[in-house]
Amino acid sequence: MGVRITPDPHTVSPSSFREDGALALDWVASYLERVGELPVLSQVEPGAIRAALPSSPPDRPEPFSAVLDDLDRVLMPGLTHSQHPRWFSYFAITGSEPSILAELLIAGLNQLGILWRTSPALQELEEVTLQWLAELLGLPPGLRGQIEDTASTSTVVALAAARSLAPDRRVVLCSEQAHSSVDKAARLLELELWKVPVDDEFRLRPDLLDLDDACAAVATIGTTGPGSVDPVPAIADACERAGTWLHVDAAYAGSAAICSELRHHFAGWERADSVVVNPHKWLGVTLDCSTLWTRRPDVLRATFGHVPEYLRADEDVGSISEYTQALGRRFRALKLWAVLRCHGRSGLQERLREHMRLAALFESWVQAELGWEVVAPRHFSLVCFRRVGSDEDNERLLERANASGEVFLSHTRLDDRFVLRLAIGSFRTTEDDVRLAWDVLKRETAAL
Numbered sequence: 001m002g003v004r005i006t007p008d009p010h011t012v013s014p015s016s017f018r019e020d021g022a023l024a025l026d027w028v029a030s031y032l033e034r035v036g037e038l039p040v041l042s043q044v045e046p047g048a049i050r051a052a053l054p055s056s057p058p059d060r061p062e063p064f065s066a067v068l069d070d071l072d073r074v075l076m077p078g079l080t081h082s083q084h085p086r087w088f089s090y091f092a093i094t095g096s097e098p099s100i101l102a103e104l105l106i107a108g109l110n111q112l113g114i115l116w117r118t119s120p121a122l123q124e125l126e127e128v129t130l131q132w133l134a135e136l137l138g139l140p141p142g143l144r145g146q147i148e149d150t151a152s153t154s155t156v157v158a159l160a161a162a163r164s165l166a167p168d169r170r171v172v173l174c175s176e177q178a179h180s181s182v183d184k185a186a187r188l189l190e191l192e193l194w195k196v197p198v199d200d201e202f203r204l205r206p207d208l209l210d211l212d213d214a215c216a217a218v219a220t221i222g223t224t225g226p227g228s229v230d231p232v233p234a235i236a237d238a239c240e241r242a243g244t245w246l247h248v249d250a251a252y253a254g255s256a257a258i259c260s261e262l263r264h265h266f267a268g269w270e271r272a273d274s275v276v277v278n279p280h281k282w283l284g285v286t287l288d289c290s291t292l293w294t295r296r297p298d299v300l301r302a303t304f305g306h307v308p309e310y311l312r313a314d315e316d317v318g319s320i321s322e323y324t325q326a327l328g329r330r331f332r333a334l335k336l337w338a339v340l341r342c343h344g345r346s347g348l349q350e351r352l353r354e355h356m357r358l359a360a361l362f363e364s365w366v367q368a369e370l371g372w373e374v375v376a377p378r379h380f381s382l383v384c385f386r387r388v389g390s391d392e393d394n395e396r397l398l399e400r401a402n403a404s405g406e407v408f409l410s411h412t413r414l415d416d417r418f419v420l421r422l423a424i425g426s427f428r429t430t431e432d433d434v435r436l437a438w439d440v441l442k443r444e445t446a447a448l
């Protein structure tokens, strides 16, 4: 006689799946309605959440509702809310509603994207949505696009391809303001990273590019600190002359290319060998979704196209896994597709234009107020500013503002000064939220 398995009523019955699912969706809807009233930055001490959790896993099955209960009771205080309308730190992101719902479908389908045959829909939808997005951003036709988890991974993949194309050249160049993911990628690939100085607007100085030993140069459109834009056309000229791979990192700002009036910032990126944009940053797609395009798919395939016997298939269709490091992939294209369809070009343009307007408004308030200064030219939705005064004063101001729970801002160093950053990018941010941030900053300055 075989072993009889009693199905657990809470975890497997179809009716409880529907009921629990309805509860989970309701939980998310209520959360999004009230997230703006929660303290945006978690106020817990390190270790507090761990201490509130059982030290051992449960022995017996529990109902899903117990998980939801503990989400409220135990985890909620330890959440910093990226869905909060007054998250202004690093870069603001949005998990928009179509993407949240698509995540449920992605999980439900749980497609195993390893080969074309394990999900033709996954592969072909990914190819088509990446073509759509390239068109929306004004990238040239004919690029091959794929989705990676993060820009960090996209950059590793691009630089690995660049290295394999020129194995004798062991240097990567980027500006002093390039993202730390370039440092990590270079370290991982055992390439030497040379940081090129920037000009007074924090742009890479192309006159200082020495590409003789460089397999790749990374140009950034929208740097993480000041949001500066490297002179891509001049860098592309130099790369072309030297036979160096050009990788454009537009992880944050790339989404803004959907607005034609901002396209001039992207001049030259169509000449890049690879370009990365993060739709999970400024395009309403839930984490994670980073898009990587290349005009050298042959090089990516030569770098990553290892197909073992057990993955050999009859059909004459290359799989996405032959162009990247990971074998398996999630059905991320589904959420990008949902976002592009449910917001549409015009809906996304409207959101980004509103963010640009709000950033300009905030910038104008800072400029008009005595004792404050804007410290970097603003190209997108990021304002870099500070109190005129010491670094310590600015640091204390930031701490106090964030401790209030009303706003969450971050900082950087520019010209060796402590600088506050206000980044607008949440679809839920309104003018009132930006005004409140300014009021909090002024209030906490007065209280210092």
Ligand SMILES: *Cc1c(COP(=O)(O)O)cnc(C)c1O
Pocket (backbone or CB within 6 Å): 091, 149, 150, 151, 152, 153, 179, 181, 220, 222, 223, 224, 249, 250, 251, 252, 278, 290
């Ligand atoms: C955010 C950002 C990255 C890193 O993005 P991840 O997806 O978190 O790896 C890289 N470059 C730039 C310019 C960024 O703004």
